[in-house]
Amino acid sequence: MDILRLATAGSVDDGKSTLIGRLLYDSKSIFEDQIEAVERTSRDRGEEHTNLALLTDGLRAEREQGITIDVAYRYFATPKRRFIIADTPGHVQYTRNMVTGASTADLAVILIDARKGLLEQSRRHAFLATLLRVPHLVVAVNKMDLVDYDQRVFEEIKAEFTAFAAKLAVTDLTFIPMSALHGDNVVDRSPAMGWFDGPSLLHHLENVHIASDRNLIDARFPVQYVVRPHAATDPGRHDYRGYAGQVAGGVLRSGETVTHLPSGLTTRITRIDTADGPVAEACPPMSVTLLLDGDIDISRGDMICRPHNRPQVTQDIDAMICWMSDDRALTRGGRLLVKHTTRTARAVVEDLHYRLDVTTLHRDEDAARLGLNEIGRVSLRVTQPLFTDDYARNRATGGFILIDEATNATLGAGMIVQAR
């Protein structure tokens, strides 16, 4: 059974917790002791209904303040598929958390309150999901019960969102009218909205095709770790030298000619090893060990690719950056560390081209800094060449994180736009 990773965007007011609670509850992923604990706490606080948000708000401060602070991961399964939900909070630190949750998501659910229509935050959610290249978007128009299940309300929101999405790089967009509270179109098709001929949310989640979202064209293997057994007892392994890593793109086949970067030397894959025995081919996200012909000096941070399909080898990176630090801003001339695939190198901010208003998509070219939760287009000069692809083509070789060399804090995330 495969796994679908989804991120949910929206605030408590949009009914996000109710929706997640219902998905978990109806798939029998909430256990009795969890429900009892939530019921008890809701009662103690004098709340009228069982507050399903308490299921996901795991930290003391969250429960005390009634807010969600951090991304929470939830797990549920149906007979068809297993799901990992990255539940991102709607209020505090929104951008940072949504970017984090969306970075690994196959699908994002954007919740819109049918009474309120497309709000600023809906545009922000849609923009962030597409910036992070989440392959599938679902716009859940919730609280349809409060607008008498009126088809026109749904169609208006759909038209407005579609017009806005035209400005973004949306690949797959699905609209579902629902009432999470009453369960309309969440698990089962709603009899109250006979006019809607699409799937329920769960049906869509179970059936959306994700296998082809992976890049199976550009063979990329960042070398992560060199396996050398030094086993004197086993002569067969005495000279064993394997290059371990996780396939980041394409398909690698045993016997195939490959190129090593940065040397540019060509060699051949003699075997693809796993602890369960050799395999004929490997594709993302398999973790394997390559054995190569000849005597090339290969170490962590290097890249194995195909002779006629190479990543950019560059020290100049152009990227969209989401800044995530409160202690320090991104400024021109700022120095930091870039961690990209298995390579970490020092870098300097050469230019901040513009700061982007994530609601209006307006570009502020006079911006001198990026602060917490701000997004902008940046040029970096890296002290070592990186082996990069456009983020739009490959998330694994197009994404990087920024680290403060003094405090070791993670400062931000970058998505490579073009390698110059």
Next chain:
Amino acid sequence: MSVDTAGPSLLEAEAVHIIREIAAERERPVLLFSGGKDSVVLLRLAWKAFWPAPIPFPVMHVDTGHNFPEVMEFRDRCVAKLGVRLIVASVQDSIDAGRVVEETGRRASRNRLQTTTLLDAIERHGFDAAFGGARRDEEKARAKERIVSFRDDFGQWDPKNQRPELWSLFNTRIRRGEHVRVFPLSNWTELDIWDYIRAEGLELPSIYFAHQRKVFERDGMLLTDGPYSGREDEAVFEVMVRYRTVGDMSCTGAVESSAAGLDAVIEEIAATRITERGQTRADDRTSEAAMEDRKREGYF
């Protein structure tokens, strides 16, 4: 495509990637091994990550002195088979050295004392990364924790100030005296663990399977009668039980069961309506934030 996005292989590939990343970037990792099912899976994944080379770091067991004998025997057999070095950090030693004071009363447990023993051992051996078998589906504070989770030089976790974690890029950097806790099984569920144990044919301590045991009931939990149980007037009776989690004898409860084999156990777990920690861990029942509080101090 012959290779799919199937769950078990996806989770295995992710865990192997995490384990290798730590081995590549940190100087002195250690794997925390209790002999429980999650650490059995973790040890298996570490073995796979470096095969055919041996696991390049030692394993450590924090020994409360109140462990199930069946688990201790199993632990020693496991590490001997893999040829890894076992370090035992003993809570009794921490008590003898005056680092911690034994709890008293009928609910006394050495569970909380383990934190000091663990942190002392990490410091003494200079470990800068500790692999643990915790899963996010276990408990709601754990659902919020990063895969690579930073600990300051007091070993403390600050849940409100965690490093953002994107894609599969992990920030493993620390200063001297600090360390990271690493949870390669973060995205696994209890059922994933059992399915993997079955698929890989892994051996487990015998107490995971139904057996006759002398127990007494407290707070709806079946606790083993023995020198550490703190039993007072509760009646002792013999019943068929199995354990769903393996921890300290004083605070780990058994569940009534006749599931003697792996298939039967998995069937029972798939049908259960109660979480494993809620059913079998007295330590999590102290308060709603019991796990969060212990984690902040540096607990597993």
